[in-house]
Amino acid sequence: MFSKMAMYLTRELTATSEDYKLLEGMNKLTSLKYLGMQDIAVNTSRNLKDLNQKSAALQPYLYQITLTEEQVAALQQAVYMLDAYSKKLEAKYKKLERQ
Helix, strand or coil: CHHHHHHHHHHHHHHHHHHHHHHHHHHHHHHHHHHHHHHHHHHHHHHHHHHHHHHHHHHHHHHHHHHHHHHHHHHHHHHHHHHHHHHHHHHHHHHHHHC
């Protein structure tokens, strides 16, 4: 009976030891996975910082583009008004020419 009890306890302790080994292996893999994720986060942070710097460097040019766009729109309005005025003037000229 003592030998069977000893065999049972030995197997129980072996199973528990194997469980701990499995948990240790899982912890190591998890640790490696988190290290990989940390590298990805660091790279992402660095890339985001670079993009923010590039965006800040482009802001003056974007402002100039916006101003140019507004000036072109104003110039286009002036062209439309001038075109309408020239058409009215042409119509008056033709009317006077017929008389």
